Amino acid sequence: MANHYIPFANSASDWPLIGSFYSGAAGCRVTLQSVQKAGSKPLPQCRLWVDASVDGLHSPAVAAPEYKINRDYKAYIRQFDGYDRIADPQFQRAPDRATTAEFVKSVLDVAQAVPGSGWLSVPQLPYSAGNDRNRINRLLAETAWEWKSAARYREKLILPVILPEAGQTDKKMDRNPKVDLASACLESSGADGVWVVDSRLNDQDGMKDFENIRFRGLVSFHEELNSKIPNETVTVAGPYWGLNIILWARGLIKLPAIGLGKSYQYHIAGGRQNKGLSRVALSPLRRLAQWSPDLRKWLEDALRDLPKSDPAHIEFEKIHRGFESLRNEDFSRRQTARFYKEWLGKIEAVPPTSRALSLYQDFSAAYVLGKGLKPLPGPEKVKDPARIAKQLMVNCL
Numbered sequence: 174m175a176n177h178y179i180p181f182a183n184s185a186s187d188w189p190l191i192g193s194f195y196s197g198a199a200g201c202r203v204t205l206q207s208v209q210k211a212g213s214k215p216l217p218q219c220r221l222w223v224d225a226s227v228d229g230l231h232s233p234a235v236a237a238p239e240y241k242i243n244r245d246y247k248a249y250i251r252q253f254d255g256y257d258r259i260a261d262p263q264f265q266r267a268p269d270r271a272t273t274a275e276f277v278k279s280v281l282d283v284a285q286a287v288p289g290s291g292w293l294s295v296p297q298l299p300y301s302a303g304n305d306r307n308r309i310n311r312l313l314a315e316t317a318w319e320w321k322s323a324a325r326y327r328e329k330l331i332l333p334v335i336l337p338e339a340g341q342t343d344k345k346m347d348r349n350p351k352v353d354l355a356s357a358c359l360e361s362s363g364a365d366g367v368w369v370v371d372s373r374l375n376d377q378d379g380m381k382d383f384e385n386i387r388f389r390g391l392v393s394f395h396e397e398l399n400s401k402i403p404n405e406t407v408t409v410a411g412p413y414w415g416l417n418i419i420l421w422a423r424g425l426i427k428l429p430a431i432g433l434g435k436s437y438q439y440h441i442a443g444g445r446q447n448k449g450l451s452r453v454a455l456s457p458l459r460r461l462a463q464w465s466p467d468l469r470k471w472l473e474d475a476l477r478d479l480p481k482s483d484p485a486h487i488e489f490e491k492i493h494r495g496f497e498s499l500r501n502e503d504f505s506r507r508q509t510a511r512f513y514k515e516w517l518g519k520i521e522a523v524p525p526t527s528r529a530l531s532l533y534q535d536f537s538a539a540y541v542l543g544k545g546l547k548p549l550p551g552p553e554k555v556k557d558p559a560r561i562a563k564q565l566m567v568n569c570l
Contacts, residue, residue, distance in 0.1 A: 176195075177521060178421075178429050178430070179200050179409055179429070179430050179431065180201050180430075181439070182203050182207070182217065183204060183433075183436065183440075184204075190434055191433070193507070194513075195433075195514065196218065196219060200220040200221065200291065201221055202222040204223075206245075206442070209249065216287075216289055219289075220289070221290045221291060222290075222294070224284075225253075225280045225281075225294060226249075226250075228297070228298065228299050229243075229442030229443030230250065230259050230443075232443065232444075235247060243443050246443035250443070253276055253279040255272045255273070255279070256276065259276050265305060265309040268308055268309045274316040277316040277317050281317065285324070290328070291329065292328060292329040293328070293329075293330055295330050295362045295364050296313045299335040300334065300335065300337070300341070300351055310354065311354070311357060314332065314358035317362045321362075330364040335370055337372050337373065338373060342393065352397045355369070355398055359402055366406055366407025369398070370410065370411060371391060371439075372440065375414075376388070377414050377415075383564045384568060388568045391410075392423070395408070395426060396425060409427070409428045410425075410426045412430040412436065414460075414461070415459065417430060418532060419532060419565060422569065423528075424525065431517070433506070433510055434505070434507060434510035435452075451502045452464065453499050453505060454492075454512040457484070458558050459535065459565070462549055464499055464505060465550065465552060468496075471549060471550050475547070533570050536569060543557070543558035546558045
């Protein structure tokens with residue numbers, strides 16, 4: 174039986190990690206842009222969810238000739254009829270059906286031709302803070318249903334609900350119109366599932382408002398959305414580091430979206446990407462830390478402070494033994510992906526009714542351990558070893 178998660182592969186360099194660690198996943202989300210760029214490289218051997226990354230039209234500058242950032246995305250998105258109109262804020266407020274339908278058909282015709290595709294994303298723009306995109310997203314959803322009927326498409330459509338601005342789910346008065354729009358678009362598109370992600374949320378940032386505002390707001394968003402959509406809807410959230418697992422353990426989503434040893438935050442397509450850093454999964458603490466010589470010294474101090482019989486001592490010792498190799502980003506990604514798979518497997522092995530409590534206990538153990546360790550060194554933004562686990566722990570139940 175397939176496992177209950179969906180890896181998000183952002184490029185062909187992610188695909189080998191799926192084969193190594195996540196071949197039993199319920200499916201894998203790939204971007205159409207990465208598939209086209211990869212050419213003849215073999216695709217992941219699992220059900221593919223193909224996303225055409227039209228959320229990159231979030232910035233109208235994508236359609237402007239003078240816009241220089243991410244030329245690859247600009248070249249990619251131009252293949253779709255009417256892309257520049259869809260990106261135009263004025264058109265978004267008063268879209269016409271013919272242009273929108275032409276764009277949707279152009280996108281979905283290409284996406285469904287990917288070998289092994291089983292799911293397709295309904296073309297949607299990220300949800301703006303106001304209501305400027307309500308009409309365009311409703312029309313994109315409606316014309317996706319028209320395409321599905323005309324093409325006699327029998328596989329699943331997934332509706333993206335991408336929240337691009339911090340705080341969009343913090344207050345009920347802000348959540349309500351987004352929940353209403355998502356449920357309406359789900360119905361009008363005939364989609365089988367909905368994927369929700371806060372693209373501004375890196376749940377390892379450790380910000381003070383996370384546990385009481387941001388995390389709780391997102392939990393409430395999923396609770397309120399679930400009350401308006403059919404029970405059989407496929408529900409997906411993330412990728413995040415831990416909040417996706419919390420939503421799944423609490424039964425608020427069916428599938429957590431997960432990163433592949435590198436990115437545990439969703440980035441809207443077409444933007445400038447920062448260079449990756451080698452990060453180490455500090456498995457006993459349920460968090461990541463940036464590789465540095467100072468982190469090696471911190472590990473050595475932790476090993477001295479912890480009894481050799483402590484399971485955390487054993488895990489830290491494994492990390493310390495291979496620490497030099499983790500300076501290489503490929504090695505660090507594999508180390509993180511391996512840990513994350515084992516972590517998911519541990520929670521998945523628990524009966525569904527006990528998963529939330531089991532995850533609470535898991536984070537609680539990491540929190541207690543972290544409270545007894547020295548602050549993390551060097552470039553680490555969140556130096557309190559226990560902070561990440563604490564923020565996630567209090568939202569498990």
